[in-house]
Amino acid sequence: MKKYIANIIIILSGIVFITGCSTTKRLGEDEVLYTGVKKMKIEPIEGVKVDGDVISAVKDPLSVPPNNPLYSPYYRTPFPFGLWVYNNFVPKKNKGFKHWFYNKFAKEPVLISGVQPELRIKVVEDILANYGYFGAEASYSLLYNKKNKKKAKISYSVKIPQAWTYGSISYPKPTDGITQLIDSTKAQSLLRVGSQYNADSLSAERTRIATLARNNGYYYFRPEYIEYLADTTQEHLKVNLRMIIKKGIPTMALKAYTVGKIDISLQNSTGKGIWDTIYYKDMKMAYQKPLRVKQSIMPSNITLRPGQVYSVTEQDQSQTNLSRLGIFRYINLNVTPIDSLRGADSLNVQIDGAMDIPLESEFEIDVSSKSNSFIGPGMIFGVNHKNIFRGGEILSVKLNGSYEWQTGKKQSGSKSSLLNSYEIGLNANLSFPRLLVPKFIPRPQKYGARTNFQLGTDLMNRPHFFRMISFNASGGYEFQTSDVSYHNLTVLKLTYNKLLNTTKNFDETMDKNPAIALSFRNQFIPTISYTYTFNKSFGRKGNNRILWQTNGTQAGNILAGVMGLLGDKGEKHLFGNQFSQFVKGSTELKYYRRLWGDNWLASRFLVGAGHAYGNSKVMPYSEQFYIGGANSIRAFTIRTLGPGSYRPPQDNPNAYFDQTGDFKLEANIEFRFKIIGDLHGAIFMDAGNIWLLKEDPQRPGGKLTLKSFGKDIALGTGFGLRYDISYIVLRADLGIGLHTPYPNPDKKGYYNLSSFKNSLGFHLAIGYPF
Known part of the structure; x- marks a missing residue:
């Protein structure tokens, strides 16, 4: 006890000593340490509503972080470590531990003079003027520390007046080609009479017109060739706007061009070889032998054509199409230099490229830890040919394997096995x-599209349970229909699962759980699936992001329908094996919002459901839902929750077989913040569970009901660390359980964990959880 008290006294003494050390002793006579923002008062006048983006734009230049900011640009930690090192650990030599420590951790003081508050309030006034709030007033005051006048906080005050709007908008008279083009698209203008003045909108309108012009032959036209004249004297709070073409711009900017000759120069992957030439209908290609690309590939991916009005969009699309093939080491597209036009009406196009080496290999290795007390390494070795049929087709062959051994207690009645568990698979993918x-x-x-075919087999060995082999074949499409919409359609996927052998232990478990046993039977799984993904970044700087993904799968319906028409009634079989019939769907919404600096709020909501019918009583085990683990509810390990309030016997080592369901609901929210350097932290809360849609006597409380829905939601919180090493994120999360769906006779109330120790779940993982 005395030793314990002594340690506490030493620690407290150290803290007092450190915090007592000055952080201003190296400041000059007129220098003042900036310690954060005390107050930021942003007040619109009465009746004026200001958009949140405007408020954020005003706060940005004022939100200067002090030394060691505390999860906010306004406040700093009580003890700014880097600043303390700067003031109290100055090395006398340019070597040794002290020199290394100082260079590693010392942070120069952030000074009031460096923050320049007088300049920042002028920036704020300019920002508000750009949004139409002319005459805004911004001011600041320094609040000195009462104990140390060498420290000060800053308070800002911003008064926002009523915004100005457009009173009238006029465009250039249509006297030539470019002005006629502008006049013809006035209806698509981003500027509207009565809308609020906004400098960003003016810039966007100039860009829109320049893009329109460059897609209609005016290749050398630029946004800066458009100017605005604004008159604010005619009416209060009204801006009369006039658009004009800038005087003195280059003559070629006002001239429309067509596409001239298209020449292609293509090297082989070695850069060596005899050159030859191919003439297409409307283009010429010089190449180094041997030509390892189909002759039709180049013209089919180049959308520019001689004689057409020159379009920058078509130029960019041509280069994108060629780059997307993945067969070139580089591909460049250039037009006739401006000093070589000499009054010409067309632009010649020169495309230069070099073939890439088609063969590549990949090797991955990882270590996994699972909730069933198994750990072990995994390996993937793959060989890819990126141009197998000379048209950008990719053939990938991958060999994957994993080995696991059990780290917990041996299961009762099981024999020790040096070779615990392994999985090995061979998969081939052909992509067009x-x-x-x-x-x-x-x-x-406009967007890329691919057709994919897969063929593979996988052997899974669980020595204490079963050995299963699985075969699969599939074909489908990936395509994009807009900048934010992605589609994945699997036209057919046929999977066949077969149990090669089982153990007595596994058979006994299945005998007690008929529904689970049905999901493990030998069966074909013919499925058709579709996934839609919406992925969009938004906000003033595009920092915020929303991702919505929804998918649907149906299995066996078409096959069952055809067999039914042919007179096959009752249980239906394919090659002597019963096939599955079910529908399954899920939708997942993720929202990421930057709060300030490198601090984010990330959230996710997921719901999914599946229903077996017709030829099946339950969905295959691989298609059922489960919950918990490093990427789910982190206070609980994987497959230790649900279904519903059901909890399998604690002395059953095979309990995780039972913990799957037909319906899943999950919600997560996480505050992610920067700690120091590449080290980040997170505070999170997770909730959710799985349920059955049909009553199962072997799993009481597992069915989804409205009466017990609220109590069935498991809830957990926690915190974690993430270390970002640019190409990979290492993550450690400590989950803390707050509520379990299953009742605890020893613990009443909402918080029903038996003890704080038993409420903890620790996870090591790679990548973010969502």
């Missing part, structure tokens, strides 16, 4: 950089 569909079906031109 286009949609292989009938010609009457439209194909997306």
Whole structure:
């Protein structure tokens, strides 16, 4: 006890000593240490509503972080470590531990003079003027520390007046080609009479017109060639705007061009070889032999054509199409230099490229830890040919394997096994950089599309339970229909699962759980699935992001329907094995919002459901839902929750087989913040569970009911660390359980964990949880 008290006294003494050390002793006579923002008062006048983006724009230049900010640009930690090192650990030599420690951790003081508050309030007034709030007033005051006048905080005050709007908008008279083009698209203008003045909108409108012009032959036209004249004297709070073409711009900027000659120069992967030439209908290609690309690939991916009005969009699309093939080491597209035009009406196009080496290999290794007390390494070795049929087709062959051994107590009645558990698989994927569909079906031109075929087999060995082999084959499409919309359609995937052998232990477990046993039977799983992904960044700086993904799968419906029409009634079989029939769907919404600096609020909501019918009583085990683990509810390990309030016997080592369901609901929210350097932290809260949609006597409380829904939601919180080493994120999370769906006879109330120790769940993982 005395030793314990002595340690506490030493620690407290150290803290007092450190915090007592001056952080201003190295400051000059007129220098003042900046310790954060005391208050930021942003007040619109009565009746004026200001958009949140405007408020954020005002706060940005004022939110200067002090030394060691505390999760906010306004406040600093009680003890700024880097500043303390700067003031109290100055080395006398340019070597040794003290020199290394100082260079590693010392942080120069952030001074009031460096913050320049007088300049920042002028920036704020300019920002508000850009949003139409002319005449805004910003001021600041320094609040000196009462104990140390060498320290000060800053208080800001910003008064926002009523915004100005557009009274009238006029465009150049249509006297030539460029002004006629502008006049013809006035209806699509981003500027509207009566809308609020906004400098960003003016810039966006100039960009819109320049893009329009460059897609209609005016290749050398630029946004800066458009000017605005603004008159604010005619009416209070009204801006009369006039758009004009800048005087003195280059002559070629006002001239429309067509596409001239298209020449291609293509090296082989070695850069050595005899040159030859191919003439297409409207382009010429010089290449180094041997030519390892189909002759049709180049013209089919180049959307520019001689004689057409020159379009920058078509130019960019051509280069994107060629780059997307993945067969070139580089591909460059250039037009006739401006000093070589000499009054010409067309722009010649020169495309230079070099073939890449088609073969590449990859090797991955990882170590996993699972909730069933198994740990072990995994390995993937793959070989890819990026141009197997000379048209950008990719053939990938991957060999994957994993080995696991049990770290917990041996299961009762089981024999020791040196070789605990392993899984090995061989998978081949053939991908075409286009949609292989009938010609009457439209194909997306602007965005990439692929057709994929997969074939694979996987052998899973669980010595104390079973050995299973699985075969799968599938074909489908990946395509994009807009900048934010992605589609994945699997036209058919056929999976066959077969148990090669089982142990007595596994058979006894299945005998007690008929529903689980049905999900493990030998069966075909013919599925058709579709996934839609919406991925959009937004906000003033595009920092915020929303990602919505929803998918649906149906299995066996078409096959069952065809067999039914052919007179096959009752239980239906394919090659002597019963096949699955079910529908399954899920939707997941993720929202990421930057709060300030490198601090984020991330959230996720997921719901999914599946229903077996017709030829099946339950969905295959691999298609059922489960919950918990490093990427889910982190206070609980994987497959230790649900379904519903059901909790399997604690002395059953095979309990995790039972903990799957037909319905899943999950919600997560996480505050992510920077600690120091590449080290980040997180505070999170997770909630959710899985349920059955049908009553199962072997799993009481597992069915989804409205009466017990609220109590069935498991809840956990916690905190974690993330270390970002640019290409990978290492993550450690400590989850703390707050509520379990299953009742605890020893603990009443909402917080029903038996003890704080038993409420903890620790996870090591790679990457963010969502």
